[in-house]
Amino acid sequence: MWWIYALLSAFFASLTAIFAKIGVTNVNSDLATAIRTVVILIVAWGIAIARGELKGIAELSKHSVLFLILSGLATGLSWIFYYKALQLGKVSQVAPVDKLSVALTIILSVIILKETLSLKAAIGALMIICGTLVLIF
Incomplete structure (x- = not known):
């Protein structure tokens, strides 16, 4: 079953590249990343709340929290550089290099x-x- 989710991830990642390239036209790439991040924040928290998964917060270890924070920082930096690359380059080159x-x-x-x-x-x-x-x- 994991491969279905992986294929869906790949499909939506490809749409992300196309939509982002269109979206960063004449927009500062950092601002574009900030807007994208707010949307993801709302969607991710909305899903967690709707599925009743917030109760798991109390059970998180310091180790898990640390590495989730580090993962979030790495994701944020990845997005910042990705959007800048999309702004400067062709999506058909940037996305595969990414x-x-x-x-x-x-x-x-x-x-x-x-x-x-x-x-x-x-x-x-x-x-x-x-x-x-x-x-x-």
Whole structure:
């Protein structure tokens, strides 16, 4: 079932790139990111409230909170740089280069999380890296 959610994520991520490119036209990229963030904030909290999941806040460990905050900071920085790149470049180049994050995630999962790297994942990451270099140069 996870792959259905992953495909939906990819589909909506592609729409994000298209809509963002249109949205940043003649708009400061930081302001565009701020607007996007408010929308996401409202939607995410709305879903959590509607599903009755706020009771889980009291059960969060300091460890979880720390890493959720770090994840939020990384997401925010990613969005800021992504919107700036979209403002300056073609979406058909920026979005695929942004997906270099897939290969970087594979590498970091091995280094930080000590996950096992399969040959298939290694080849896939290498192909993503090579494809990114083709798009950049």
